[in-house]
Amino acid sequence: MALMLALALMALLPVSEQGPHEKRLLNSLLASYNTLERPVANESEPLEVKFGLTLQQIIDVDEKNQILTTNVWLNLDEKNQLLITNIWLSLEWNDYNLRWNDSEYGGVKDLRITPNKLWKPDVLMYNSADEGFDGTYQTNVVVRNNGSCLYVPPGIFKSTCKIDITWFPFDDQHCDMKFGSWTYDGNQLDLVLKDEAGGDLSDFITNGEWYLIGMPGKKNTITYACCPEPYVDVTFTIMIRRRTLYYFFNLIVPCVLISSMALLGFTLPPDSGEKLTLGVTILLSLTVFLNLVAETLPQVSDAIPLLGTYFNCIMFMVASSVVLTVVVLNYHHRTADIHEMPQWIKTVFLQWLPWILRMSRPGKKITRKTIMMSNRMRELELKERSSKSLLANVLDIDDDFRHAPPPPNSTASTGNLGPGCSIFRTDFRRSFVRPSTMEDVGGGLGSHHRELHLILRELQFITARMKKADEEAELISDWKFAAMVVDRFCLFVFTLFTIIATVAVLLSAPHIIVQ
Known part of the structure; x- marks a missing residue:
């Protein structure tokens, strides 16, 4: 019954005649229509x-x-x-x-x-x-x-x-x-x-x-x-x-991390053998990142992109760190028989820079007072050396014999050659005392003088070798400390440079992050 009722209602609805009318209308409109005519x-x-x-x-x-x-x-x-x-x-x-x-x-x-x-x-x-x-x-x-x-x-x-x-x-x-x-x-x-x-x-x-x-x-x-x-x-x-979120986490953050690894290279000991390799590897990594940025940008010279400028600054910093790492390794492995430390290096890298960077050596605290005292002592030493006679400077002995009275039972003053040479001084004076017989002359000048002279030469040789070894060890220690000072100075300078470059890039940008 429901189906029959629905069919009856549909039969009462008016039949649409849009099809024939639309066809007749199209034929009427387009029969004489010209598509080239401007419709005005x-x-x-x-x-x-x-x-x-x-x-x-x-x-x-x-x-x-x-x-x-x-x-x-x-x-x-x-x-x-x-x-x-x-x-x-x-x-x-x-x-x-x-x-x-x-x-x-x-x-x-x-x-x-x-x-x-x-x-x-x-x-x-x-x-x-x-x-x-x-x-x-x-x-x-x-x-x-x-x-x-x-x-x-x-x-x-x-x-x-x-x-x-x-x-x-x-x-x-x-x-x-x-x-x-x-x-x-x-x-x-x-x-x-x-x-x-x-x-x-x-x-x-x-x-x-x-x-x-x-x-x-x-x-x-x-x-x-x-x-x-x-x-x-x-x-x-x-x-x-x-939207900079992608570039921030895929280009800027890795660049900052890689540059921070370059800073850690200055804390690596030079004896490890990986100090220079780390810097070169970081430089190659930044070059790869810069190539990725260059591939996405047009090849024009109208302007330099901000990210490219930042990468170039970081690459310059890493390249400079590689050069300074070579300097550090050079300083660290210098020896006394090849290199002599100039005075300006002693003044800059052993006194003033350690004092500025708050660095000190074991048992030697570096302060402004100690620097001034060291400079004063060096001036006094040079002045004292200039006032000595040629013989005293060559033998590195005191020059007090010119003012001391001659000892008794001697016909001439022989000078004070130091407490270690007292026997030599006594026999040296005795050798110039007027002999009583010819046997005394032959015995005194023949045996005692030669033995004492040989002993003195051996003592002087041993003392010179020990003094030279101490001076070489001290000079090597100074070169190593100078290398450590350069490392610490580069660490502070390049850390400050990286922070300033990163902050300057972020602050100069029109907007930081657009998600």
Whole structure:
């Protein structure tokens, strides 16, 4: 019973007759329609075309080739300027061939007609980078009974875009999409912005790399060199901002970590053998990271990217650390028989820099007072050496014999050669006392003098070797301490340089992180 009741109700409903009426209407409209005719009542007046753009998605921004690929809905709303004095609801297209009375055609108020059957403006994107130049899909044109036409072709556009890499990866890009008629000048076709605010962003799909700031539009009237007539275009500027979270954690953070490893190289002992290898490895790692950045940027010399500047500063720091590591290793392995420490190195690396860096040697605390006392003692030593006789400087003995009275039972003063040479002095004096017999002369000068002279030479040789060994050990210790001071000084300087460079880059960027 329910099924029979439903069939009875359906039989009472009026039958739709849209099919025959729409066919008859199409035949009537398109029978004598000419697609080459500009649909205006007066050929001396321009045809107003309202132009709008709906941005749906930013597919790709090719920085290297400077191409912006977008997915937009091109919104062409064409109106006739002849009825501009009426309200917006009464503005109609004055194409007499596309107007009809809907009561005469079964209430048909609109039609969908393929664009190759109708006249449509040849609006193209001037800065297109597509191989086919026009990336739109030819959809049907919605024609209403009052003559208005709505043409919404979707398309994927490739447009040229001037990429500014100055603040990469903290950069903003402004990409223009310039639309205009290719053959109709401003006297024949007048483009008008559909929305003064710009493009429609209600259906925009967010991009993982770029954040959309806005898309304002502007109407321009330009007279080109080829033609005297003015041409009207509508330019939409897509303002996008790069999302820096990816670059921050994949380029900046690894660069900071690698540079910090270069700083740790200054704390590595020179005897480990890996000090120079660590610096060279870090330099190669930064070179690889810089190549990754260079591959994503256009090969232009207009500007240097901010990230590239930061990487170059860090690479300069690491390269300098490698050079100074060579200096440290050179200082650390110097010996006394090859190198002599200059006085300026002693003053800078053994006194003042350790005092500034708060460094000290075991058992030797370096202060300003000790530095001044050491310099004073060195001046006194040089003054004392200059006042000694030549013999005293050669033998490194005191020069007091010139002022002491001669000892008793001697005919001449022999000088004080030191307490270690008392036996030699006694026998030396005895050797010059007037002998009583010839036997005394032969015995005194023959045996005792030669034995004592040989003993003195052996003692002087042993003392000189011990003194030379002590001086060499002290000089080697000084060179090693100088190398340690250079290491500590480089650690402080390069740490400060890395911190300043990182903070300066982050603070100079227009924005830090955009997720």
